[in-house]
Amino acid sequence: MTQTIQWFPGHMNKARNEIKEIMPEMDVVIEVIDARIPYSSENPMVARLRGQKPVIKILNKADLADPHLTQAWIEQLESQDQVKAMACDDNKTVEVKRIVQLCKQLMPSKVGTGRKIKVLIMGIPNVGKSTLINALAGRAIAKTGDEPAVTKSQQLIKIDDDIVLYDTPGMLWPKIENPNSGYRLAATGGVKDTAFDFADVAGFTADYLIKAYPELLKDRYKIEELPQTDWEFFEMAGRNRGLLKRGGIVDTYRMSEILVNELRSGTLGRITLETPAMRESEEVMVAELRAAAEVKKEAKLEEKRLRRLRARKNRKN
Numbered sequence: 006m007t008q009t010i011q012w013f014p015g016h017m018n019k020a021r022n023e024i025k026e027i028m029p030e031m032d033v034v035i036e037v038i039d040a041r042i043p044y045s046s047e048n049p050m051v052a053r054l055r056g057q058k059p060v061i062k063i064l065n066k067a068d069l070a071d072p073h074l075t076q077a078w079i080e081q082l083e084s085q086d087q088v089k090a091m092a093c094d095d096n097k098t099v100e101v102k103r104i105v106q107l108c109k110q111l112m113p114s115k116v117g118t119g120r121k122i123k124v125l126i127m128g129i130p131n132v133g134k135s136t137l138i139n140a141l142a143g144r145a146i147a148k149t150g151d152e153p154a155v156t157k158s159q160q161l162i163k164i165d166d167d168i169v170l171y172d173t174p175g176m177l178w179p180k181i182e183n184p185n186s187g188y189r190l191a192a193t194g195g196v197k198d199t200a201f202d203f204a205d206v207a208g209f210t211a212d213y214l215i216k217a218y219p220e221l222l223k224d225r226y227k228i229e230e231l232p233q234t235d236w237e238f239f240e241m242a243g244r245n246r247g248l249l250k251r252g253g254i255v256d257t258y259r260m261s262e263i264l265v266n267e268l269r270s271g272t273l274g275r276i277t278l279e280t281p282a283m284r285e286s287e288e289v290m291v292a293e294l295r296a297a298a299e300v301k302k303e304a305k306l307e308e309k310r311l312r313r314l315r316a317r318k319n320r321k322n
């Protein structure tokens with residue numbers, strides 16, 4: 006699988022520039038990430054722009070994620086400078102209180118002074134940011150960027166006498182450098198179904214689940230012994246489900262849709278698609294990909310330069 010998933014509509018570019026502009030004024034950043042893919046749903050821009058500003062990482066949809074890995078991720082994230090992390094699930098009551106408390110602990114000098122703690126909240130589309138904002142505000146707030154009448158893509162939401170939230174539209178980044186992250190974002194519903202080849206994403210997902218969650222697959226799709234490859238798995242599971250086309254051929258595409266939908270809804274079980282150890286090795290891979298792309302770019306520039314020189318020489322002759 007070599008396809009890289011790219012998804013960056015124009016309005017996200019505008020939002021990105023606006024975030025760059027207001028970041029220096031902010032006291033705290035809340036980044037809502039997906040507990041099933043804490044690495045792939047993290048916006049690289051946050052790390053670049055926040056400097057020494059504290060960030061609270063909310064591992065949302067923790068009810069769908071593997072609880073042991075969620076704990077491992079929290080520890081890994083909190084080992085970074087100025088990072089607090091917490092899991093958050095469907096019932097947000099306890100977490101909301103903790104988030105408010107944390108913001109005040111991080112900026113004690115502003116509490117009770119009338120000067121507001123400015124909190125920027127961001128997260129990829131569909132991560133559950135609006136649901137969290139509504140819980141924090143205690144009322145329904147229109148989604149930022151979804152209101153045609155709102156010209157700015159940010160909006161300010163008063164949380165209490167001390168905290169004001171700066172909401173931003175759900176956004177991805179210009180280039181998802183790690184192809185695995187692209188597939189995981191697609192598998193969990195972070196990028197639109199139209200932005201990728203569904204069969205590739207389902208294949209990637211099945212490959213991982215066969216290795217990491219064999220018992221869940223066996224239970225759900227009534228398979229005694231799991232096969233080695235994704236397509237054999239779709240074939241076997243599809244047959245067990247009676248997904249047959251004319252001539253008795255298994256509808257593997259339909260089966261791949263079922264797998265991804267059941268992963269997204271949590272029917273398959275509590276699953277996390279990446280571990281802190283995978284992050285470390287994939288970051289090395291991304292650095293290598295970046296270096297290779299840089300070498301290619303340099304070589305192209307050099308070739309262009311030589312072509313120009315040759316053309317000039319020919320003109321002189």
Ligand code: G4P
Binds near residue numbers: 128129148175
């Ligand atoms: P966004 O602003 O980041 O785009 O996300 P939004 O809050 O609209 O939430 C996207 C979907 O995620 C919603 O489901 C929402 O209910 C669900 N969601 C939010 N937080 C959690 C969570 O902690 N756990 C789980 N399991 N789901 C969560 P939807 O199907 O799009 O809509 P609906 O179910 O609310 O009708």
